[in-house]
Amino acid sequence: MNLRWRVTAAAFVLFLAAGAAQYGLATWLGSATTFSRDAVTALSFGVEALGFLVAGFLLSFLGRGYRPLANAIASLAFGIVTFFVLRQLKPPSFSYDRFFASTGELLVWSLCAALGSWLLAMWGASLGMLIGAAGHLDGRFQYEWGIARTHLRLNRRTATVILLFVLIPPGVILLLAQIAADFDKMRRAGGHLTVRLALMLGAIVVVGLALAGRALLARSALARLQPGQRRKRPATVVMTGISIAGVAVGVWALTVVLSVMSGFEADLKHKILGTNSHALLLKFSNDFSEWKTVLPKVEAVPGVAGVSPFILNEVILSHGQTVTGAELKGIDPATAGAVSELPRQVIAGELGWITSPQSIPSSVVEPHGDAAKQLEGPEYEQYLQDTLKRRQEHPEEKGKMDPEAVKNLPGVCIGKEMSHQLRAWVGDIVNVLTPLGEMTPTGPVPRSRPFRVACILYSGMYEYDSKFVYIGIPEAQRFFKMGDNIVGLELKFNDVDAARALGRRVVTMLGGFPYRTKDWAELNRNLFSALKLEKLAMAIILTFIVLVACFNILSTLIMLVLEKTKEISILKSMGARDASVMKIFVVEGLTIGAIGTGMGLLMGLATCSFIEKFGLQLDPDVYYISNLPVNVDGAQFAMVAAISLCLSYLATLYPATKASRLSPVDGLREE
Amino acid sequence: MPALIEARAVHKSYWLGEKEIHVLRGASFALNAGEMASLVGPSGVGKSTFLHVIGTLDPPTRGEVLFDGLDAFCMGEEQLAQFRNTSIGFVFQFHYLLPEFTALQNAAMPGLIHRMTREKAEAQAREMLEIVGLSHRLDHKPGELSGGEQQRVALARALVLGPRLLLADEPTGNLDEATGEGIHQLLVELNQRLGIAAIVVTHNPRLAERMPRRLRLTDGLVVEAQ
Incomplete structure (x- = not known):
């Protein structure tokens, strides 16, 4: 059996293992824990994705390369197996009018599984190429990072400038928010200028004048220089700056919009759960006269925080x-x-x-x-x-x-x-x-x-x-x-998000039929699923901004590779490995992505606190709330950062691979 | 005992659009350990290509390059990189130093590529810079050094890991006569002191003649020059 078929067979087996792990984990989590359905889905598919990634990583060792074709064949076989397995399992459809998914739907799912496994395996393979090309792991980045830093012109001076750029815009936004809040307070209090407000306004005027003076001085100094004396900046440095700004804007937009959306969601949830309980215990009959004996039993169920008849x-x-x-x-x-x-x-x-x-x-x-x-x-x-x-x-x-x-x-x-x-x-x-x-x-x-x-x-x-x-x-x-008689019992749980699973637990304790529960998400399903869909759509649309920004990174890196062809040749003549050259450009792209992401996150955080402090007015006739709500969720910010960094990483792969495959003489022959 | 390096009937051709250009047409030669040779020939005859092929940077179209009697291009990418790192030093017409790094950091680069610790790599680089006479210029960037000093740093970088073969592609081509003379002197000195075999491509007939062995590249073949 030649190498390709061995790689294909190994990939297929690993993909199957990952798929089985997803199914097993989803089944186990669904029955043994009280995690919400979303959490179970996210966890199990996360594990599956990780499995594909690891599979690709391992295969890059076995295959000594990306092996896209071998992986594609394995993915196709995996997709076909997935289709038949799904047909046996009869999973529920996404649309509510049919309970079982149709053949067409299963086909789409299998295709998604095949495509997902291929993409993730290739991703894993890229990691393998990066840190394990020689058949042994080499995760060291020492001199690669040093060279990447010179490409990005990242020294103490530029690092300070970047730090200022990262900190100043959010700082300005925060200051504006504070001033706006103080100004509002002052207006309400009847026009008395507070000391803090006066100080802040004074500081702004002083800093503004200082900056204007500095800019004027710099301009006049620049005008006195001869053309040859002006410091030249290569195009790639400007492009690097633009790429960082692009990522920052994308991340900023994503965090702010998602925070406002989850602000709406949290507000709605708070208000709905303020008036309603977490779940209702009902009966499939009109007679619930035994409720006085049921009530203490329900109260004793672990996880139940309160019970009240209605x-x-x-x-x-x-x-x-x-x-x-x-x-x-x-x-x-x-x-x-x-x-x-x-x-x-x-x-x-x-x-x-x-x-x-x-x-x-x-x-x-x-x-x-x-x-x-x-x-x-x-x-x-x-x-x-x-x-x-x-x-x-x-x-x-x-x-x-x-x-x-x-x-x-x-x-x-x-x-x-x-x-x-x-x-x-x-x-x-x-x-x-x-x-x-x-x-x-x-x-x-x-x-x-x-x-x-x-x-x-x-x-x-x-x-x-x-x-x-x-x-x-x-x-x-x-x-x-x-x-x-009563209609039912209202229940409150310790964990709102586990309402469905805890409701099931209560019904089981009561012996099942004719008792049933309806949780708050079920009772307000239209509202919350609309909100969730809206949030998902927003997230996907705004991720495209980050995606576009990552294309910026891609083109910047391609320019850099072209600019540094000679340097790559020299490094290779000194014995630098292909993987090392790849590392240089991956690290560069990731640095651009990381700086942009950090900047965007801080801007997002500052904007959220601006909205919170300043309180953007909404028309109460149209919306049920008077101010734009925001909810700064750390997990959400972390997810945005992860998405942005992952996309930045993906953007580096093409230029970095191209750079690593340059022949050492490509740059030397140019003379 | 096999020669340190031996080229056997090396052919190398490039495609320029539809046209195939034959640069090397079966060049053969051998060089023993510690031996020093000059390579001369008119511009465009393929001296650089020849150096690249025997320096394992460019695989030949046909023919073999043997090191210690073993075919160098049978190695994988990884071993080849390792081999270039430790066994061969290159010096080019232009110094090709990394402009953002100091002389010391530049000379330490092969050591870092070898995954030495920074301290060890820089210690070796310092030693080698001292040998080429630049101990007072360690923390200068290439832009702050003269042409001759830059080429000395490049030489130190090529020799820092103690290779057995030094390939110099017109190391003095970009320097004035006196400075070029100094570099040449240094090459000869290093050859005698460290016992490194070297092939030096040059256009300067006076310098070429002072080498113990003189090679000439004509019509894609290497011949001994008289």
């Missing part, structure tokens, strides 16, 4: 002449705080008053609490004034009913937007109407009951604040004539 039904609310539809939720105010943020969303009144309506004062209730502070702004102040004034001006509204009867009316909590719509404040009486009424001789008649507003809630989600009203569980059971 009832949910649609109703109509009216106050005076205004009517609105609503979701009426019966809750237990004592335990509701354990599964949601509801008690902390109260901006006026008390959540507990829904079960003790006697405590609702007949006097005017002023807004309070942390949530109320979030409502600063002229519009809200106007609304509050209107509501409170109206109550003071029309005290006779209450006079229609017997004050004692009023005191015994059950309490209801409504959202801020609904309070706005109904023009109802704490202490007002609203009518709740359910279509599930009684049968009378004249046909079905809706049932209605008066309730007293016990508190106003603010979650920040317009939908929730305009839709949800809360009453006590016993009152809801009476109102809907449910006896001791």
